[in-house]
Structure formats: structure tokens, C-alpha cells
Amino acid sequence: MPKKPTKYEAKIEKIPSNKIYLNINHLEKGEYELNIIHKNKLLTKMTFKKK
Numbered sequence: 001m002p003k004k005p006t007k008y009e010a011k012i013e014k015i016p017s018n019k020i021y022l023n024i025n026h027l028e029k030g031e032y033e034l035n036i037i038h039k040n041k042l043l044t045k046m047t048f049k050k051k
Contacts, residue, residue: 024050 022034029050036044
């Protein structure tokens with residue numbers, strides 16, 4: 001008798017559309033560059049280090 005697949009369901013709060021969250025927990029240690037682009041135009045370039 002085949003086992004029925006288990007279904008998981010979660011509800012996530014709606015994130016405000018005017019805020020962007022960047023979670024860097026799973027990034028390796030090092031230096032990163034963040035580029036924010038809109039319509040193929042660079043708006044902001046930022047670098048940061050994860051220690």
C-alpha cells in the first residue's frame with residue numbers, strides 16, 4: 001500500500017511592499033557587493049562584509 005504524501009502548509013505575514021529585507025544568515029564569511037537596479041539602470045552600489 002503506497003504511503004500518502006504529507007502536506008505542509010504555512011501562512012506568512014504579508015511584508016510591506018515598500019521595504020526589502022535581505023537575510024544574510026546563510027552567506028559565507030567574506031565581502032559582498034549589493035547592486036540595486038531598476039530598468040537596467042544602477043541606482044545604488046553598496047559593499048558589506050559578513051564576519
